[in-house]
Amino acid sequence: MGERLSGRIALVTGAGNGIGRASALCLARAGAAVALVDIEGDAVEGVAEAVRKEGGRALAIAADCTSDAEVVASVARVRAEYGRIDVLFNNVGQSARERASEFWCSSPETWRFVLEVSLLTAMRWTREVVAEMRERRSGKIVNMSTESAFYGDVGLVDYAAAKMGVVGFTRSLARELAPFRVNVNAVGPGAIRTRAHDRLPKEVIDRVRNSVPMGFIAEPEDVGNVVTFLASDDSRYITGQSILIDGGRWMI
Secondary structure (H helix, E strand, O other): OOOOOOOOEEEEEOOOOHHHHHHHHHHHHOOOEEEEEEOOHHHHHHHHHHHHHOOOOEEEEEOOOOOHHHHHHHHHHHHHHHOOOOEEEEOOOOOOHHHOOOHHHOOHHHHHHHHHHHHHHHHHHHHHHHHHHHHHOOEEEEEEOOOHHHHOOOOOHHHHHHHHHHHHHHHHHHHHHHHHOEEEEEEEEOOEOOHHHHOOOHHHHHHHHHHOOOOOOEOHHHHHHHHHHHHOHHHOOOOOOEEEEOOOOOOO
């Protein structure tokens, strides 16, 4: 394990698979002790075991990130185990997936689901840890947005709205917490090889790849490395920013 985040405690939501899993491993390899939360208990325990096998320290928690009570209980468990939380990566979230459609035939029920899991979870988890960071005058919060919020992909209106909400949340909270030396940033992945991506038809994957200027689809570790940078002291003068990780498909 490295020393970049030695002595830090990092909490990752949605840590059981994909970007959450890769980011948890990257944070642990940089020296952080990690608390991993996911609704899939077996998956998140598997990630924790992978961290331990590499010599790191990990706590696995099975919890529903859309439940106020389970979030409060999970944060209490992390504090009981580690004493504090230095880094929060609000990774949990998803699009409508099989319920996705063009907006004209979409349903309010689907909008509410996407907004809940992709925006309100970030606010819920942050509310539980931010007072401690503010009082301690140190902390790193990284929120998961998406390239789709900037690019405007067809069929992802609800997801783009939720994740642009994450951008606004990130900016406002960053300004509020800057005097207390708490950094708040967002990452916006584009085409990343995850379970959801692998379920897409080959022609869709080929079309996405061809739209990326760099010509390839990234791995989850490409996001995890940026999350680790934003969790470290190397990013101490960066706050309120949204970093797109999309091979140049959208440039701010």
